[in-house]
Amino acid sequence: MQSLELLIITSFALVAIFAVVPVILQQIYYYQALVEMRSASAFFNLVADSLESDMGAAFAQRVINLPSLRFGSLKYSVAQMGRCGGAAVFNTTFVYESQYLSVAGMLRGVNWGKVVYAPDTPIAVRGWGTSLSMVPRVVKYGDIAVVLNITYTAAQRASGVALYYNITAPVAYNAGDCALAGVDLSGVSKVLVVPIRLELR
Numbered sequence: 645m646q647s648l649e650l651l652i653i654t655s656f657a658l659v660a661i662f663a664v665v666p667v668i669l670q671q672i673y674y675y676q677a678l679v680e681m682r683s684a685s686a687f688f689n690l691v692a693d694s695l696e697s698d699m700g701a702a703f704a705q706r707v708i709n710l711p712s713l714r715f716g717s718l719k720y721s722v723a724q725m726g727r728c729g730g731a732a733v734f735n736t737t738f739v740y741e742s743q744y745l746s747v748a749g750m751l752r753g754v755n756w757g758k759v760v761y762a763p764d765t766p767i768a769v770r771g772w773g774t775s776l777s778m779v780p781r782v783v784k785y786g787d788i789a790v791v792l793n794i795t796y797t798a799a800q801r802a803s804g805v806a807l808y809y810n811i812t813a814p815v816a817y818n819a820g821d822c823a824l825a826g827v828d829l830s831g832v833s834k835v836l837v838v839p840i841r842l843e844l845r
Contacts, residue, residue: 677715677744681776684718684740685769687711688778689752691738691807692767699766699792699838702813707806707845716742722796726824728817728837733824736794736842740776747771758782758826766792782824787833791824798844808843815839 691708698704710718718740725735750756752769760768762785769778780792799808819832829835 673715674744677742680711680713680715681740681742681745681747683711684713684716684776685751685771688738688740688769688776691809692752692765692769692778695792695809695811695840696766698811699814699840701811703810705808705810707808709806710804713740715744716740720796722794726822726827728791728815728822728824728835731815731837733791733793733822733837734795735780735792736796737780738778741774743774745771745774745776747776748773751776759784759828762786766790782827784832787831788836789819789827789829789832789834790836790838791822792840793837794840794842796842796844802844804844806845808845810841812839812841 687708687710694706694708698706718738720736720738722734722736724732726733748771750768750770752767753760753765755764756768756770759782762783764783766783767778767780769776771777780794783790815837817835817837819829819835822829822835
């Protein structure tokens with residue numbers, strides 16, 4: 645009789661344990677994913693800080709290590725945003741996505757938009773739902789607009805451990821020689837285009 649009672653108690657205890665294990669694992673995954681999201685956010689802010697501090701220095705270059713990602717993925721998109729003086733101007737956006745994320749608001753920069761005014765930042769980092777985005781935008785400094793012309797490629801046999809960039813000399817154009825999608829250049833006399841090449845290594 646006692647052995648039967650012990651067997652029943654043990655069975656209930658095992659059922660309770662197995663019921664709790666998935667919840668505990670889910671909490672562990674959530675906290676690990678939160679740490680990873682903070683690493684992704686720190687990476688975006690480091691890249692933005694580096695680009696903004698170097699964009700006035702021609703031929704500046706740097707290598708930044710990519711964070712180790714397990715719970716989310718890092719994606720990018722490159723789109724032509726217009727032309728200046730007949731040359732194409734590109735915009736590259738990076739997005740970190742994770743099903744464990746739930747974020748909202750600006751993590752870098754004050755206002756969200758394609759065009760902002762100084763002293764707002766040329767690169768914004770914003771959380772929205774399950775994604776974290778790093779987006780360059782046009783910044784107006786009085787009658788001068790600064791545009792980051794960012795292209796992205798992957799090096800041959802890239803292992804995906806680092807991001808390299810190099811910046812060449814900014815090019816100044818008359819505002820009338822530029823046409824940028826969704827960007828109102830009224831009141832702007834000069835457009836300063838900063839060429840930046842990103843490369844996955």
